[in-house]
Amino acid sequence: MKIMPWTPCQKARIGYWKAYKRLAEFRREYADYECLCYMPWRHELRRAPLTGKKYHLGELALAAKHAHLILDAWEKRQILRKGSRQED
Secondary structure (H helix, E strand, C coil), X not given: CCCCCCXXXXXXXXXXXXXXXXXXXXXXXXXXXXXXXXXXXXXXXHHHHHHCCCCCHXXXXXXXXXXXXXXHHHHHHHHHHHHHXXXX
């Protein structure tokens, strides 16, 4: 029996769900951290390098990782949507 290769849409769907799962796991793990749960504080931490304000490096690293995971999931979602529109 020959296994069929995955279509680009299937690959995109798997990539998106993996990225979404990593983001959900990160959010669950750090759910009680105020620097991630409170949106204005999270945005303040992301703008910190531009404003020159000093914050705890651990909080800055968590905010940066959270932003990276969100961006990765959104990029994969965009690829998935683009691929599904082309197949229709």
